Amino acid sequence: MNDVHIIGIAGGSGSGKSRLVKNILKEVNDNSVQVIEIDSYYKNLAHLSFEEREKNNFDHPDSIDFDLLYEDLSKLKNNLTIHSPVYDYKTHTRNENETKKIENAKVIIMEGIFALHKQKIRDLLSIKIYVDTPSDIRLLRRIKRDMNDRGRTIEGIIEQYNKTVKPMFTKYVKPSRDYADLIVPFGGKNKVSIDTIVTNIKKTYI
Secondary structure (H helix, E strand, O other), X not given: OOOOEXXXXXXXXXXXXHHHHHHHHHHXXXXXXXXXXXXXXXOOOOOOOHHHHHOOOOXXXXXXXXXXXXXXXXXXXXXXXXXXXXXXXXXXXXEEEEEEEXXXXXXXXXXXXXXXXXXXXXXXXXXXXXXXXXXXXXXXXXXHHHHHXXXXXXXXXXXXXXXXXXXXXXXXXHHHHHHOOEEEEOHHHOHHHHHHHHHHHXXXXX
């Protein structure tokens, strides 16, 4: 059996993690490299009213089902097929009728703000990457994304940013930078970093 390697990509909200992953996938161009988004592992809040769900702090590590994430990553390491959850950001619930099937992977790229937060998750990783982008750029990107993709108002986005996103980043996300093997400044358009990661994947893992 082939070894399955997991690459973890962390960084603040709006740092360019998703763009980095897209550019890596485009350059590698191999179906054996697949992606897991930690946001898919938000705990299902279907048992709460919508008003209660909206009050949840989605920028705190407790909002993530790390046990299920660890279980799925461990299965993938053992060449097993998994069905990753699909999360609906507008209703803050898991889509019970839909999952994302991941199989026959040689490399898993796992991205999310808490990719390097838990030691038991870090212990599964072959490469640990942190995307380091200035806070003003991250905020602008978050405003654009949340208005376009999640139907939110600019006032609501900025209020949430100041109340939870910024303090949680400082307390939980930024410290995980210390665990990274590779720091990527400014995110997904950093050509040198992308080339380094892609070359490593092609030479070492596939």
